[in-house]
Amino acid sequence: MEALKNAFDFSDFPRIDLTIAALAALFLLTFPVFPHSSFAMATMIQFLMFSLYGMGWNTIGGYGGQVDLGKAQYVGIGAFTTSVMLIRWNVPFWVSMPMGMFFAVIWSFIIGYPLFRLKGHYFAIATIATSLVLKDIFEVWNFVGAARGLEISPIKFKPPDFLHLIFREDIYYYYVILGFFFLGIMYVNWFRRSRLGFQLRSIKDNEDIARSLGINVHWAKIKTYAIATAFVSLVGSFHACYIKNIEPEDTMSLDISILIALMAMLGGAGSLWGPIIGASILIPLKSYLKEWLGAQAGLVGIDLIIYGAIIMLVSAVEPRGIWGIVEKVRRRKRR
Amino acid sequence: MALLEVHDLHKDFGGLKANEDISFSLEDGELVGLIGPNGAGKTTLFNCIAGLHPVTSGQIIFNGHNITKFNAHEVARLGLARTFQVYVATGDLTVLENVMVGCFMRTRSRSRAKSRAEQILKDFKLHNLSDYLLSELTVAAQKRVTMAAAVGTDPKMLLLDEVAGGLNPNEIEAIMATIRHIHHDLEITVMLIEHVMELVMKVSDRVIVLDSGRKISEGDPNTIARDTNVIKAYLGERYVREHAAELT
Numbered sequence: 001m002e003a004l005k006n007a008f009d010f011s012d013f014p015r016i017d018l019t020i021a022a023l024a025a026l027f028l029l030t031f032p033v034f035p036h037s038s039f040a041m042a043t044m045i046q047f048l049m050f051s052l053y054g055m056g057w058n059t060i061g062g063y064g065g066q067v068d069l070g071k072a073q074y075v076g077i078g079a080f081t082t083s084v085m086l087i088r089w090n091v092p093f094w095v096s097m098p099m100g101m102f103f104a105v106i107w108s109f110i111i112g113y114p115l116f117r118l119k120g121h122y123f124a125i126a127t128i129a130t131s132l133v134l135k136d137i138f139e140v141w142n143f144v145g146a147a148r149g150l151e152i153s154p155i156k157f158k159p160p161d162f163l164h165l166i167f168r169e170d171i172y173y174y175y176v177i178l179g180f181f182f183l184g185i186m187y188v189n190w191f192r193r194s195r196l197g198f199q200l201r202s203i204k205d206n207e208d209i210a211r212s213l214g215i216n217v218h219w220a221k222i223k224t225y226a227i228a229t230a231f232v233s234l235v236g237s238f239h240a241c242y243i244k245n246i247e248p249e250d251t252m253s254l255d256i257s258i259l260i261a262l263m264a265m266l267g268g269a270g271s272l273w274g275p276i277i278g279a280s281i282l283i284p285l286k287s288y289l290k291e292w293l294g295a296q297a298g299l300v301g302i303d304l305i306i307y308g309a310i311i312m313l314v315s316a317v318e319p320r321g322i323w324g325i326v327e328k329v330r331r332r333k334r335r
Numbered sequence: 336m337a338l339l340e341v342h343d344l345h346k347d348f349g350g351l352k353a354n355e356d357i358s359f360s361l362e363d364g365e366l367v368g369l370i371g372p373n374g375a376g377k378t379t380l381f382n383c384i385a386g387l388h389p390v391t392s393g394q395i396i397f398n399g400h401n402i403t404k405f406n407a408h409e410v411a412r413l414g415l416a417r418t419f420q421v422y423v424a425t426g427d428l429t430v431l432e433n434v435m436v437g438c439f440m441r442t443r444s445r446s447r448a449k450s451r452a453e454q455i456l457k458d459f460k461l462h463n464l465s466d467y468l469l470s471e472l473t474v475a476a477q478k479r480v481t482m483a484a485a486v487g488t489d490p491k492m493l494l495l496d497e498v499a500g501g502l503n504p505n506e507i508e509a510i511m512a513t514i515r516h517i518h519h520d521l522e523i524t525v526m527l528i529e530h531v532m533e534l535v536m537k538v539s540d541r542v543i544v545l546d547s548g549r550k551i552s553e554g555d556p557n558t559i560a561r562d563t564n565v566i567k568a569y570l571g572e573r574y575v576r577e578h579a580a581e582l583t
Contacts, residue, residue: 002444195439195448198428202436205426209481211407212385212417214440214488270427320427327427331468
């Protein structure tokens with residue numbers, strides 16, 4: 001009961017934040033009513049998806065300070081579980097999505113247990129490695145379509161099919177992911193004030209002190225890693241139904257892993273709004289860079305250069321991202 | 336029954352013998368000082384007891400449990416808390432939140448952890464600092480916050496590692512009051528490492544002296560102050576020889 005109350009309790013934010021958040025929520029809820037291009041709709045869905053990815057990453061990477069650059073492997077597990085189950089056995093999304101989460105969490109325990117013996121950069125590099133290895137396995141695994149990937153053919157279904165999440169219009173996908181988006185915010189709002197959230201923040205601060213305050217550091221990290229994984233896998237499952245055509249090369253690439261981390265790092269790692277702020281900047285930027293500069297001006301790869309520059313800028317200027325700057329200014333004003 | 340017993344404790348770091356053959360015990364309710372020159376192995380001893388370092392050989396019994404092979408968090412959960420000498424405050428936890436982390440060891444409920452942390456801060460006279468970040472406080476206040484966080488875990492015994500190091504006389508007064516509050520009002524057994532002699536000698540029931548990894552003396556503060564072995568460790572053999580007449 002207390003957990004539910006805490007999930008809805010935003011009272012520690014100043015009124016201005018809540019006003020802005022309410023306006024943003026109102027905009028998100030009414031966005032499809034306004035005239036919009038299909039490009040804008042696709043960008044908005046991407047924004048919501050990457051906000052959720054970022055929120056998941058933020059639990060372990062932001063609050064816990066464990067920089068994880070291997071989240072794409074869990075996007076893949078979620079996406080492929082849903083695709084395989086849908087194509088082979090016609091399993092509804094609402095069954096395959098939790099199954100995907102289950103597989104992803106099991107996998108996260110298997111690799112999290114040894115990986116969390118490592119710290120800092122070593123941990124980050126190891127997460128990249130495991131993610132790439134899993135991608136390579138998927139690329140030669142015929143059961144999941146190997147390198148060709150899987151294609152969900154919408155002909156079999158009668159859209160709008162809410163059970164299997166197969167729609168013809170993007171607006172349905174928009175509202176489904178928006179629902180997950182609000183649930184995600186509630187969850188992270190509970191998490192950041194829960195015992196586990198406090199333990200993670202203490203671990204980020206100083207592991208020896210965390211230990212001496214009775215925190216099982218290794219286990220707390222593994223648990224939170226599983227939470228982050230569940231988020232990412234959920235969106236991966238959604239991604240499969242939304243895109244309908246997934247390949248390991250797209251869904252599990254290093255780019256995705258880095259983008260996921262970047263959402264939270266730019267917006268503000270270890271804060272509730274950070275990943276959302278990050279996604280609201282990076283996703284339009286990404287679409288613009290890919291569609292216009294990349295395709296039309298022939299500047300392929302410029303998006304990667306810009307992401308690299310952002311990473312350097314954030315770590316040099318304010319490691320806690322945009323939200324870190326906001327909080328710093330507020331603190332100074334209060335004193 | 337003794338609350339903490341250490342039997343023949345050895346701790347090697349490669350070739351370096353940081354702790355050699357150390358044995359002592361603490362009764363429930365005691366306040367014991369642990370002194371010795373720099374490099375005597377005091378902090379290593381704390382780390383061994385608190386489960387941060389695996390011991391090379393020997394046994395540590397706390398409250399009837401053999402904790403020799405326990406991890407730090409398991410030791411803490413049995414009721415043996417500690418503070419650290421050097422605290423680098425970089426995190427974004429406020430004073431209140433730092434103490435809440437400690438309180439969360441005994442409860443899952445946020446509201447219970449919060450109200451308990453607020454109570455502890457009030458007892459420690461730190462409540463007007465609750466919303467500050469640790470990095471915004473003086474070293475003295477930081478040390479009292481870490482003590483408050485350790486008390487939040489509701490320990491039977493507390494190991495304090497140099498809580499008065501580098502503080503001015505007023506701040507030492509405040510720390511001394513805090514230690515007395517922990518020991519006297521909260522009835523927590525305390526063992527403290529300290530270089531500030533006026534503090535150790537004033538508050539301790541008993542003092543244990545280490546030098547070069549070995550226990551060289553143990554007794555009440557007055558006896559220790561006159562012990563030639565202790566004086567030798569601090570001031571050198573020559574001093575003892577030259578001042579032999581005064582010392583006896």
